[in-house]
Amino acid sequence: MIPIYNISDFPSFQAIDDQFMLERFESLQRPPKLQWPHKHSFYEIMWLTSGTSVNVIDYHQVTVEPDMLFFISPGQLHLMNHAQSVKGFSLTFTESFLLINATNKNALKEFAFLDNSYASPFFKLDSEAIAELSPILELMMNEVIRKEKSPLIIANLLFVYLNRIQRLINQQSTGDTDPNNVVRYKLLKKLIEDNFKTQNSIAFYADKLNLTSHRVNEICKAVTGKAVGVVIRDRVLLEAKRLLVHSEQAIGQIGDELGFRDFSYFSRQFKRQEGLTPAEYRKTMHGKYQSSY
Structure with missing residues (x-):
């Protein structure tokens, strides 16, 4: 914990x-x-x-x-x-x-x-x-x-x-500093934070913001340089890392919790992003984050 x-x-x-x-x-x-x-x-x-x-x-x-x-x-x-x-x-x-x-x-x-x-x-x-x-x-x-x-x-x-x-x-900065776009992006991030385990559809977030999917993607790219889909994927990946390193949950349970349809698909997607399987990542990183000041 x-x-x-x-x-x-x-x-x-x-x-x-x-x-x-x-x-x-x-x-x-x-x-x-x-x-x-x-x-x-x-x-x-x-x-x-x-x-x-x-x-x-x-x-x-x-x-x-x-x-x-x-x-x-x-x-x-x-x-x-x-x-x-x-x-x-x-x-x-x-x-x-x-x-x-x-x-x-x-x-x-x-x-x-x-x-x-x-x-x-x-x-x-x-x-x-x-x-x-x-x-x-x-x-x-x-x-x-x-x-x-x-x-x-x-x-x-x-x-x-x-x-x-x-x-x-x-x-x-070379990114978008328009305050309106930054505010909308922050609202998008909050929605992603609350729903990323169950929702990966851009249309879902666009509907919540009363914007088109195209406009949400434009705002996200302008502020971060990333498409909405990548931002959602990165948030799921971050949660996977947290759970792998700081929980005792089985890897299959973590995949289920994050909405992956099966263990092998979760493992493939994780390795594509990190270069390691979830099991390899857990083994490599487990000791690294147990340090103290």
Whole structure:
């Protein structure tokens, strides 16, 4: 069973209920028996200012270096190991906190880099980006260390901080940054998350979004470079990996749970994507994700 942690599991004077926390990474108080890997119920943006670590998000491994932002979204499998002299900041928040005083309830969905960290979990900062983001982070830190914190001030600063990050990413991106398309893609991703085990039809998702299948495919390709069918397949594959590594279920049961019509078909499809059969993948990866910080 993979544990799911809340913000309140990391006690801090610089937290606001179970909604927000900004801490120096080296001062972060972790649960006494923190388990790796685990999942979060919140968003986290790590900014390492010195040191290195190896972070794994849903089986994408990244060596995190100084002045790199690293993004983790709710529900993603997170493993951190090989940490060396790590210093920096850990910023965690929930959707409800960000939207405390937002008139646009799709505000969070417009940040394309959030909920997309399975594909792009980090962003390297240059000197100009550091100069742009540092003052906002400092303002947030100054507010959270006050005895009487203002959630409204912090939420507004967080909103500015996320917008600046998105703008910096957009400047380097070749993908579609139209907020309307990003919002629609986020809605599509949520639908896929809720239905991928039973629905692989593009028409099903198009109907839920009140769009044509062609238009949904256009939006998906514009934002991610991938067709809808590939996004659905990737989500099923991710779940197969999670279950193979972190459950005791028989491979046939996993195939059944994910909607494959028979064991051999599941095995062939998995090998086509990963280059290993499910059994080979389980054997190869089982020990790798049992590390700790």
